[in-house]
Amino acid sequence: MSIHDETKTLFSGSGTRMRTAVRKFSVEIKGDARGNVILQKQIHGVFGQTPIQTDFITVTGGEAKPFASVIGRLASPGAQLDVDYRVRIGGDFTGNPEFG
Secondary structure (H helix, E strand, O other): OOOEEEEEEEEEOEEHHHHHOOEEEEEEEHHHOOOOEEEEHHHHHOOOOEEEEEEEEOOOOOOOOOOOEEEEOOOOOOEEEEEEEEEEEEOOOOOOOOOO
């Protein structure tokens, strides 16, 4: 039941944990990094889907029990970039992208 604006440094070669939660949540990329990020869900410590190049990903309540994470990395080879993103958790989770 919260909204968090965060920044993390992402790399093209390895994934970075962007958020871990125990209830439904979404991660949306903001700013200049839009279109250049690959996101992947990690459910119960196991990667649950193929990584996809997207600016928005959701984790349902069922996927988040007991915990789930979103892992991100850059799509551009050999790159490193500070990425701004918004996390919506619990009651503030809408399931729809906010930025576009």
